[in-house]
Amino acid sequence: MFKKDPLQIIAFLTYGTSSHLYLRGRALEDENINLEAKGTFRLLVNAWKRFETDELKNAELKVKIGADKHFYTKTDNDGYFLLDEKVEGLSNYANDEGWVKIEASYCEEKLKRNIQSDNRFPGEMLIPSPSASFGVVSDIDDTILHTGLVSTLKWRALINTIFTSAGKRLPLEGAPEFYHMLHQGKSGDDANPIFYVSHSPWNLYRYLEFFLKKNNFPKGPIILRNFPTPFNRKSKDEKPQKQKEILNILKTYPKLKFILIGDSGEHDPDIYIEIAEAYPSQVLAIYLRSVKHKKKMERVRGLFESYKTTPVLLVESSEQAIAHAKENGFIRMS
Known part of the structure; x- marks a missing residue:
């Protein structure tokens, strides 16, 4: 029986406001893609791995900000998740550039397989600095x-x-x-x-x-x-x-x-x-x-x-x- 790859959560760099948490990402198996790989064969393998993904469907995830804010979300059939909530005081967690550090993890008690790595995956959300002029x-x-x-x-x-x-x-x-x-x-x-x-x-x-x-x-x-x-057909006006x-x-x-x-x-x-x-x-x-x-x-x-x-x-x-x-x-x- 083939050994399953370890799991990962890719939290995309995203943006929000001091009162709006907006986080997107994807839960999937870690194919260990070497972004600096050389050679035609290795690059072809990487391209295959990039698009032939093993995503985690309907996986329950926990998102943590600081020590006191916790949120929960669920992935869709393609492993994507979106956390879009009204939350006050998010700017209190931002650095000088406006970045808020987050930590995503799998809810292990509801996961039907073992996690083969540390169940903590970093992400960041940007709240534009008050000093920004444009x-x-x-x-x-x-x-x-x-x-x-x-x-x-x-x-x-x-x-x-x-x-x-x-x-x-x-x-x-x-x-x-x-x-x-x-x-x-x-x-x-x-x-x-x-x-x-x-x-x-x-x-x-x-x-x-x-x-x-x-x-x-x-x-x-x-x-x-x-x-x-x-099957994703757009209307003419879309x-x-x-x-x-x-x-x-x-x-x-x-x-x-x-x-x-x-x-x-x-x-x-x-x-x-x-x-x-x-x-x-x-x-x-x-x-x-x-x-x-x-x-x-x-x-x-x-x-x-x-x-x-x-x-x-x-x-x-x-x-x-x-x-x-x-x-x-x-x-x-x-």
């Missing part, structure tokens, strides 16, 4: 991480994700430095929150988290989407999941203004325009990385030709974006 919502693919999403049939994005380890992926030149400047803001001590929102599935969470940390991007909530299936997530961030912090950063290759221009039109007082600026695709760039330039609601910059380089951010008072001049 927030940043950033795409990942082809915005800070070159993926090749504009390549024919997306083949380059597939090859990059499967055959390149997270440790070998490189950020777009100057992106980590620019994001730290935005995080520090005009004063240098603003602690502006950075939200990473991607169309990638949650299966890539650890991969992207590792990439962001290794390349010294500011820590921030990482918001992905459930892996689509042939908004993309990425757009819904960004709107939820703006609604969570109605008094905070935001800079939206994406790329010109896919749907970011259309999504960002629609959001800026709906929330003109909350969107400070839109930055869109230019892509090497003539027709797509022509379409985006035409889209913004007469657009006046929000300042928009089609970014050719991080230096250009930094100069624009300085001119508009988003970051320090020196």
